[in-house]
Amino acid sequence: MSAEAHPWHASLKKQSRNVKSKITIRREMPEDIPLIRRVHEQAFHPSPNEARLVELLRDSNKAVVSLVARVEDRVAGHVLFSPILLETDQGACFGVGLAPVGVLPGCQNQGIGTRLIEHGLQACRHIGCDLVVVLGNPKYYSRFGFVCAGEYGLENEYNAEEEFMVMELRAGILRRIAGLVKYQPEFKEAEC
Numbered sequence: 001m002s003a004e005a006h007p008w009h010a011s012l013k014k015q016s017r018n019v020k021s022k023i024t025i026r027r028e029m030p031e032d033i034p035l036i037r038r039v040h041e042q043a044f045h046p047s048p049n050e051a052r053l054v055e056l057l058r059d060s061n062k063a064v065v066s067l068v069a070r071v072e073d074r075v076a077g078h079v080l081f082s083p084i085l086l087e088t089d090q091g092a093c094f095g096v097g098l099a100p101v102g103v104l105p106g107c108q109n110q111g112i113g114t115r116l117i118e119h120g121l122q123a124c125r126h127i128g129c130d131l132v133v134v135l136g137n138p139k140y141y142s143r144f145g146f147v148c149a150g151e152y153g154l155e156n157e158y159n160a161e162e163e164f165m166v167m168e169l170r171a172g173i174l175r176r177i178a179g180l181v182k183y184q185p186e187f188k189e190a191e192c
């Protein structure tokens with residue numbers, strides 16, 4: 001019997017469909033703060049850096065988009081977008097970085113990360129962002145429309161190559177800008 005035909009496969013698919021219908025996405029509220037910390041501590045275990053990064057960015061008012069995913073009454077995931085600094089001679093540009101995104105280990109692969117990112121990108125569009133960058137697995141982020149940033153002359157401080165990706169929210173912006181993308185100083189601070 002193939003894995004696809006096995007009864008547990010059908011039951012997993014059904015479970016995932018059930019979870020998808022119960023996911024709600026909304027803006028972060030003050031009561032979510034300890035739950036968001038827990039999401040990142042568990043998603044990135046054993047690294048505490050991502051949970052710390054969220055708190056540093058929130059405390060310095062740089063969390064321009066911060067969304068939680070709830071499954072029934074439980075916070076199961078969180079995504080944050082913060083402004084990037086783009087040194088360019090070609091004029092001003094409002095770019096944000098997607099980081100971090102985390103989903104509780106027991107809730108992964110059920111569409112929660114996808115919903116968070118899709119809603120996050122929409123919120124970024126809504127507040128007038130020109131572009132979004134991300135450092136991560138190209139296989140995952142390409143499904144949202146992210147492409148290799150290096151191909152558009154965008155550099156990063158981490159010497160990342162295909163993992164450094166960009167998505168334009170304002171049509172044509174990637175043809176007009178190039179240069180070094182810097183994340184907020186809180187990213188380095190969170191690593192200490």
Ligand SMILES: CC(C)(COP(=O)(O)OP(=O)(O)OC[C@H]1O[C@@H](n2cnc3c(N)ncnc32)[C@H](O)[C@@H]1OP(=O)(O)O)[C@@H](O)C(=O)NCCC(=O)NCCS
Binds near residue numbers: 102115136
């Ligand atoms: C990455 C993460 C946010 C994705 O959220 P999720 O709810 O599990 O993902 P979704 O259900 O929306 O999407 C599932 C798909 O993503 C893929 N995927 C999940 N995590 C991935 C990862 N780290 N790298 C590449 N692909 C990944 C799965 O294989 C699956 O692929 P398929 O649709 O082809 O079967 C979540 O798995 C997580 O918190 N991981 C630990 C922390 C982390 O690595 N964060 C991202 C840092 S860049």
